[in-house]
Amino acid sequence: MASTIKVNLPQQSYDIAIAPGGLDRLGESMAGLKLGKKVLLVSNPTVFQHYGQRAIASLQTAGFEVVSCILPDGENYKTLESLQKIYDVAVENRLERSSTMVALGGGVIGDMTGFAAATWLRGINFVQVPTTLLAMVDAAIGGKTGVNHPQGKNLIGAFHQPGLVLIDPEVLQTLPVREFRAGMAEVIKYGVIWDAQLFAELEASQHLDAMGDMKSELIDSILVRSCQAKADVVSKDEKEAGLRAILNYGHTIGHAVESLTGYTQVLHGEAVAIGMVAAGHIAVELGMWTQQETERQNALIEKAGLPTKLPVGLDIEATIEALQIDKKVKAGKVRFVLPTQIGVVKVTDQVPSDTIRQVLRGM
C-alpha cells in the first residue's frame, strides 16, 4: 500500500512517499519536480550492489543523465574527505544549479549527500532514498545534513531540505537484523514521545525484532506513523528552536554511552534504547511518570531485541561527566526529555546529578 506524507515548511514543502517497489519508480517520482537533467547518485558499495542498478535504470528511463559516486561504507567515512569526493564528481560532470544529488543508502550516505547538495553552488536539489529503517523514519526527514569532525560527530553541517523522500520498504529485506533493530529504537521513541496509537500497535505485535516475522501492515504503519511524527515535529520547528528537542528523547544518556564506548561497540539505536530506559527511570524517580508505563516501554524495547542495560564495565562517573560536553547542554545544565505519559514528554534541565547516578547504578 502506498502512502504520502506532506512535510510543510515555511519556505518549501515536500513529500515523503512510502511505496513498496518504489525504487523502480524513482525516476518517475522525480519527474514532476522540475529538476534539471543531471543527477549525481551517491551510495556505498553495500547498498549499491543491491539497489544501485535499479535506481539508475529508473532514473535513466525517466530521462535523467546519471553519474554516481560510491563512497566507502561506514560512519568512519562520514568526513570532509568523502565530501570532497562528491564535489570532485560534481565538478567533473559540471553539475548545475538545476541538477540533483540523490542519496541511496542509510543515514551516513544521506547526511553527507545532503550536505554536499546544500553547499554545491550554494545549494542544489536533493532527493533522499533511505535504505535503513533508521534513515527512513529519522535521518532522511527534517533537513539536517552534515559530516563528522575527527573530534566529534555531526559538528559540520547545514539545514537543507530534500525535494522528495522516497521510501521503498522492500529494501529492508537485505538490511542486517541488528541494523533493523537499531532503527526500531527510534520507532519506539515516536510511540513514547508523540503517538500513543503507534505505541499500542507495537505492543499488539508478537514480534518486533526481525522484519520477516512482522506483518506487512505493521511495517506500513510503523513507517507511516513514524514519518508522520517526525514530519509533524519538524514542520513546527524547522531550525530546532524548541519543540524539536523532544526528538532527543533517550539521546542524552544515549550519546554519552556512544561516546564512552567509542562509537563502535554500541549502535546509535542501541544507545538510544538504553537512554530511553534510563530516562524512563529518571522520570519515575522524579514522580513524573508511572512505574507501570515505564515497564511497558521497557518491554517493547526488549521485544525489539534491543539492550535495556548499560554496557558491561561502563564507568558511571565518566558517563555523568560526558553529559556535560554534549551539544544539548545549555549554560552548564544538562537537558533531559522525560515522559509524563505514553505519547507525551516534557523537556527539563532540572535533573539532579544524584538522581542520574542512582538510576545508572541500578541499570
Next chain:
Amino acid sequence: MASTIKVNLPQQSYDIAIAPGGLDRLGESMAGLKLGKKVLLVSNPTVFQHYGQRAIASLQTAGFEVVSCILPDGENYKTLESLQKIYDVAVENRLERSSTMVALGGGVIGDMTGFAAATWLRGINFVQVPTTLLAMVDAAIGGKTGVNHPQGKNLIGAFHQPGLVLIDPEVLQTLPVREFRAGMAEVIKYGVIWDAQLFAELEASQHLDAMGDMKSELIDSILVRSCQAKADVVSKDEKEAGLRAILNYGHTIGHAVESLTGYTQVLHGEAVAIGMVAAGHIAVELGMWTQQETERQNALIEKAGLPTKLPVGLDIEATIEALQIDKKVKAGKVRFVLPTQIGVVKVTDQVPSDTIRQVLRGM
C-alpha cells in the same frame, strides 16, 4: 562621520556600520547582538599584523573570550583545507551555537569565515570586518560565502548572513593601491547599474586612483552609497532569484578574462573593469545605450587607474568559448547585464556571438 545602513531580509536584518576608527569599537558594537562569550577571529598575517591586536583588545574589553585562526594570505588558500583549520580551532575551543566567528580581512577571509560559520554546528553567528575596499562595498554584504574547488572558483558555499558588518575606512590606508583600484571597479559598477548620483560624484572628483588623493567626504559617500546599493539589491533578492543578477554587470566577460589568464595576472576588479568596457560597447552596438554615456563610464574607469583594454595576447575565440562554461549560463545562453542609461541596466541573453567577437576585437 558614522553611518548605518540597514539590510532588511525576510528572516533577519542586520546593520552595516561605517565608522572611522570603528575597529576599536568592534567589541562594543557586538555587545548589543546577544552573542555568546566565545569569539573566533579569522584573519591572515598581512591584515593581522596591522589590525589584529586592536580588534582583539576591543573584543576583550567588551567581555568576549577571543581565540584566533590565522590562515595564509591569498586566493590560493580559499580552500576546504583552510576551512578545516578553522574547524580545528573551533573544536579545540569548543565553540557553541551561541559563539561568533569574526572575519577580519578582505573577501577571501570573509568568504571562508562566513562559510565556516554557516556550517559549524549547522550555523553560528558571524560578523564581518572587511579590510579591502572590495570587501567593504561588495563581498562582505549579501551573505554569499564559500571556498574554491581546484577546478573552479566559489563552487562550494552557502548563504549565511552576518549579524553585523563593521566598516572602518581608516584601515584602507594600508591597502596596496592596486587593491584599492580593484575595489573602485565595483564602486563604478554601482554607479552604472543603480546610482546615478554616485556616478556623478565620482565624475566630480579629480582623483579616483589612490585613497590619499581623495576627499574624505568622497570616501564616505563611496562607502555609504555602494553599501546601500548592494543592500537594496540583496534585500529585494536574497537568494539570487532575479534582480541580484544585475550585480554581475561587467562580470560576464570579466570572469572569462580572469579564467583565461589563470586568476593571477589580472585582479578580479580589473577584470570587471574590462568587462564593463566590453558590456558598454555591446550595449551601444545593440542600440541600447548611447556612445556618449559609455565614454563617460570608460573615463571613470581610466581615472581610477583601471584597465580598459583586453590583456595583451588574450585569445578572443577562447574568451567567447569560456563564456559558455560560466555559472551564469542558462540552457546554453550567455546572460549579459547591459546599461540602458547611467543608473539603469537590463539583463538579456540575446547577444549574438558575432557582436561579442566584434567588440572584443575592437578592444
